Amino acid sequence: MRRISRKQAWGTAAxxxxxxxxxxxxxxADTEDLSAQEISDKAEKELLDAKxxxxxxxxxxxxxxxxxxxxxxxxxDQDDNCVGSLTMADDGGSLxxxxxxxxVWMKPDAAFWKAQxxxxxxxxxxxxxxxxxxxxxxxxALLKDMAGVxxxxxxxxxxxxxxxxxxxxxxxxxxxxxxxxxxxxxxRDDGKTTTMYVAAEGTPYLVRATEKGQGTDSTLKLSxxxxxxxxxxxxxxDSVNVxxxxxxxxxxxxGNL
Numbered sequence: 001m002r003r004i005s006r007k008q009a010w011g012t013a014a015x016x017x018x019x020x021x022x023x024x025x026x027x028x029a030d031t032e033d034l035s036a037q038e039i040s041d042k043a044e045k046e047l048l049d050a051k052x053x054x055x056x057x058x059x060x061x062x063x064x065x066x067x068x069x070x071x072x073x074x075x076x077d078q079d080d081n082c083v084g085s086l087t088m089a090d091d092g093g094s095l096x097x098x099x100x101x102x103x104v105w106m107k108p109d110a111a112f113w114k115a116q117x118x119x120x121x122x123x124x125x126x127x128x129x130x131x132x133x134x135x136x137x138x139x140x141a142l143l144k145d146m147a148g149v150x151x152x153x154x155x156x157x158x159x160x161x162x163x164x165x166x167x168x169x170x171x172x173x174x175x176x177x178x179x180x181x182x183x184x185x186x187x188r189d190d191g192k193t194t195t196m197y198v199a200a201e202g203t204p205y206l207v208r209a210t211e212k213g214q215g216t217d218s219t220l221k222l223s224x225x226x227x228x229x230x231x232x233x234x235x236x237x238d239s240v241n242v243x244x245x246x247x248x249x250x251x252x253x254x255g256n257l
Contacts, residue, residue, distance in 0.1 A: 082150030
């Protein structure tokens with residue numbers, strides 16, 4: 001099976017947020033009274049300090065292929081817990097994903113299996129798994145690669161690594177995003193325009209970030225900072241151990257599922 005790298009799966013989400021975020025925040029007045037750089041600083045600090053967050057990513061453009069998500073919706077935390085779904089670009093299918101520590105449950109649709117396994121193997125896997133979850137741990141290469149999207153610490157590290165990049169930021173007029181009053185901050189870098197929308201009142205959370213240019217436009221929404229990741233997991237009856245798929249992946253007969 002072709003592996004979907006963590007960089008492909010969550011890298012755009014992290015880079016979209018990171019593009020405008022720079023140095024540590026300073027303690028100042030209300031968000032609306034701050035400069036563009038100060039707003040960026042505060043939003044970065046809140047993102048780096050978050051114990052958990054809900055992300056919604058949408059990507060559009062000619063540069064996407066079936067190894068990248070067109071959409072991704074995840075609730076994830078710093079303890080390697082995660083729940084959500086991904087829809088791959090270029091008719092690459094979709095999947096539901098649950099991770100609790102090292103344990104992973106993944107439920108792809110038939111289109112995903114057919115895109116990932118060559119010949120009739122994808123169709124065979126889809127028939128065998130059906131509407132159940134593939135279950136295992138991060139010791140399995142397939143589950144480890146897909147569960148890489150659940151790593152909030154790596155996303156935060158990506159943001160931190162981007163800090164300090166030179167960019168001219170411009171503050172816009174107060175507006176609303178999904179019912180929240182926000183202050184937009186816009187910057188340009190390497191032919192891309194990124195706009196960050198930061199809550200104008202209360203905690204200066206990053207609410208939305210958009211990136212446009214060079215073949216792909218991305219929108220990242222963030223919410224539910226520091227709220228726990230749901231702990232519900234599929235039952236044994238609704239799960240198939242990943243080891244039982246080995247025969248299909250190797251091109252031989254599948255196990256008794």
